[in-house]
Amino acid sequence: MTIQKTLQGSALTVAPEGRLDTITSPQLESELRADMNSVTDLVFDLANLTYISSAGLRVLLSAQKAMNKKGTMVLRNVKPEIMEIFEITGFSSILTIE
Amino acid sequence: MISIRNLTKRFDGNTVWENVNLEIQKGETVVIIGGSGGGKSTLLRCINRLVEPDSGEVVIDGVNILSPGTDINAVRRKMGMVYQHFNLFSHLSVLENIILAPMKVAGRSREDAVAEAKQLLARVGMAGRENTNPADLSGGQKQRVASARTLAMHPEIILFDEPTSALDPTMVDEVESVIRSLSEDGITGVIVTHDLQFARRIATRVVFLADKGICEEGTPEQLFDHPTKLQTQRFLYRSRMFEQDLSPETLDLYALASELRAFLRRYEHERKQEKLLPVLCDELLYPVLKHPEAPAAGASLRLLCSETSSRHTMMIGFRGIDSDPLEEPYLDELNLALLNNYAEFVLSRKKDDGWEVCIQM
The missing domain is CATH 3.40.50.300 (P-loop containing nucleotide triphosphate hydrolases)
Incomplete structure (x- = not known):
C-alpha cells in the first residue's frame, strides 16, 4: 500500500491507499509513529482506502487514543464499504467521521 | 414393493x-x-x-x-x-x-x-x-x-x-x-x-x-x-471442493483470498460471501497461524461449494493447537464481530490433532 502524508506545522494528513489489512497495517503504524509527537491535528483521508481489517482498525484506535490526550483526529472521505466495517465493529461511534 | x-x-x-x-x-x-x-x-x-x-x-x-x-x-x-x-x-x-x-x-x-x-x-x-x-x-x-x-x-x-x-x-x-x-x-x-x-x-x-x-x-x-x-x-x-494446506511459514493471504474468490465465482454466490474471504484471512487464518506465542502448526482448508444453492461451507482444520481458535488468545471480539458479520455462522470443535472451524457461508 502507499501512504501519502502531508505535514503542515502540527497538522498531519494521512491518506492510505488500497488495503489496510494484516499485512499493511504495520506500515501505517510505523509511518504514524514517526510523526505523532509533534501532531495536534490528525486527519485520515480515506478516499482511496478499499478495505480495512481488524489490524487496520487497531491502528486507527491507538491513534485515536493518542490524539485524545493532545489534539483531534478526524476521518474524511470514508467509502461506504469502509463505513460498513466501522458500523459492524462499533468504531463509527468511537471515531470522528466527517 | x-x-x-x-x-x-x-x-x-x-x-x-x-x-x-x-x-x-x-x-x-x-x-x-x-x-x-x-x-x-x-x-x-x-x-x-x-x-x-x-x-x-x-x-x-x-x-x-x-x-x-x-x-x-x-x-x-x-x-x-x-x-x-x-x-x-x-x-x-x-x-x-x-x-x-x-x-x-x-x-x-x-x-x-x-x-x-x-x-x-x-x-x-x-x-x-x-x-x-x-x-x-x-x-x-x-x-x-x-x-x-x-x-x-x-x-x-x-x-x-x-x-x-x-x-x-x-x-x-x-x-x-x-x-x-x-x-x-x-x-x-x-x-x-x-x-x-x-x-x-x-x-x-x-x-x-x-x-x-x-x-x-x-x-x-x-x-x-x-x-x-x-x-x-x-x-x-467434478471438483466442488477447493482444498489447500496452509502452513505458517508459507502463508500467502492475498493469493489464498484470490484463489478462493475465483473458485467461489464458479458457483452461485452472493456479494457478502466474496467479502467474507479477505475477512476470513485477516480475522481467522492470520491470527491463528501467525500467533506470536502459540501458532497452529498448520491448517487444512476446504471450501465445499454446493451445486444447487448459494449455501457453501468452509472447514478449516487447525493442527497443533490446544485451545479453541475462536477464543482468546487467538481471536478477540473485533475479529469475531467481523467474521460473524460476513458468515452465516461460525463453529469450532475439538479434533484429535487440533481444532476444526466450520464456517457456513
Missing part, C-alpha cells in the same frame, strides 16, 4: 427423463442422486403421484397407482413424505402436528394418537418437546418432528425430498440416525439428495439420474468408488 416401469415425464415438451425402470424391495433405502434440474424430485413425486408422469407404470404392492380406478388416497396412506423445508404447521404445537393426521385421516382417538405421538417423539430424540412451537426448534429438530409426524401414519414407504439440504451441516447426523433406524424397522425409504456424503452413508442402493434416465445404479461402494459410466465419474469427481 415399488416397481417403476418405463416411466416418462415431460414438462412443456421437454423430456425430464424417459423409460425409467426401477425396482425397490421392502426395507431398502434407495438414494437418488444427480445434477440439479435432472428430475430427481420429480421422479420421487411420481411415486406418490404428487406429479403425474406422461407414461409408464408405478406399481406399489401390485397396484398400478397410475390406473384411473386406483384409490390414490388409500395408496398414499401407506406412504409418508418428508420435505426439505419440513412443512410443519407453524400454528400447531409439535404434538398437534403429529396427531393431526392420525385423528383426521386415520380416525384414531385423541388419547391413542397422543400416546403414540409421545412414543414417536421419544424415538426421534424429541421427548418432552410436545408443547413446543415449531418456530422454536432448530432445523434438525424440525426435521425429526417431521419424521415423527410421518411415522404416526405407520407408512410402509417414506419418501424424503432433500431432507438435509436446509440443515446446518452439524445437524445432518441427527436426521441421518433417524432415517437409519427406520430402515432397521423394515420401512422402505426413497431419498432424493444432493449431499453425496450423506447418500453414501445412508443408502443401501444409489441411483444416479442423468441424461434423461437412470445412468447407473449400485451399492454406495460400487457407485461412489467404482463408477463405470463416464457420466457418473464426471458428476462425482
Whole structure:
C-alpha cells in the first residue's frame, strides 16, 4: 500500500491507499509513529482506502487514543464499504467521521 | 414393493427423463442422486403421484397407482413424505402436528394418537418437546418432528425430498440416525439428495439420474468408488471442493483470498460471501497461524461449494493447537464481530490433532 502524508506545522494528513489489512497495517503504524509527537491535528483521508481489517482498525484506535490526550483526529472521505466495517465493529461511534 | 416401469415425464415438451425402470424391495433405502434440474424430485413425486408422469407404470404392492380406478388416497396412506423445508404447521404445537393426521385421516382417538405421538417423539430424540412451537426448534429438530409426524401414519414407504439440504451441516447426523433406524424397522425409504456424503452413508442402493434416465445404479461402494459410466465419474469427481494446506511459514493471504474468490465465482454466490474471504484471512487464518506465542502448526482448508444453492461451507482444520481458535488468545471480539458479520455462522470443535472451524457461508 502507499501512504501519502502531508505535514503542515502540527497538522498531519494521512491518506492510505488500497488495503489496510494484516499485512499493511504495520506500515501505517510505523509511518504514524514517526510523526505523532509533534501532531495536534490528525486527519485520515480515506478516499482511496478499499478495505480495512481488524489490524487496520487497531491502528486507527491507538491513534485515536493518542490524539485524545493532545489534539483531534478526524476521518474524511470514508467509502461506504469502509463505513460498513466501522458500523459492524462499533468504531463509527468511537471515531470522528466527517 | 415399488416397481417403476418405463416411466416418462415431460414438462412443456421437454423430456425430464424417459423409460425409467426401477425396482425397490421392502426395507431398502434407495438414494437418488444427480445434477440439479435432472428430475430427481420429480421422479420421487411420481411415486406418490404428487406429479403425474406422461407414461409408464408405478406399481406399489401390485397396484398400478397410475390406473384411473386406483384409490390414490388409500395408496398414499401407506406412504409418508418428508420435505426439505419440513412443512410443519407453524400454528400447531409439535404434538398437534403429529396427531393431526392420525385423528383426521386415520380416525384414531385423541388419547391413542397422543400416546403414540409421545412414543414417536421419544424415538426421534424429541421427548418432552410436545408443547413446543415449531418456530422454536432448530432445523434438525424440525426435521425429526417431521419424521415423527410421518411415522404416526405407520407408512410402509417414506419418501424424503432433500431432507438435509436446509440443515446446518452439524445437524445432518441427527436426521441421518433417524432415517437409519427406520430402515432397521423394515420401512422402505426413497431419498432424493444432493449431499453425496450423506447418500453414501445412508443408502443401501444409489441411483444416479442423468441424461434423461437412470445412468447407473449400485451399492454406495460400487457407485461412489467404482463408477463405470463416464457420466457418473464426471458428476462425482467434478471438483466442488477447493482444498489447500496452509502452513505458517508459507502463508500467502492475498493469493489464498484470490484463489478462493475465483473458485467461489464458479458457483452461485452472493456479494457478502466474496467479502467474507479477505475477512476470513485477516480475522481467522492470520491470527491463528501467525500467533506470536502459540501458532497452529498448520491448517487444512476446504471450501465445499454446493451445486444447487448459494449455501457453501468452509472447514478449516487447525493442527497443533490446544485451545479453541475462536477464543482468546487467538481471536478477540473485533475479529469475531467481523467474521460473524460476513458468515452465516461460525463453529469450532475439538479434533484429535487440533481444532476444526466450520464456517457456513
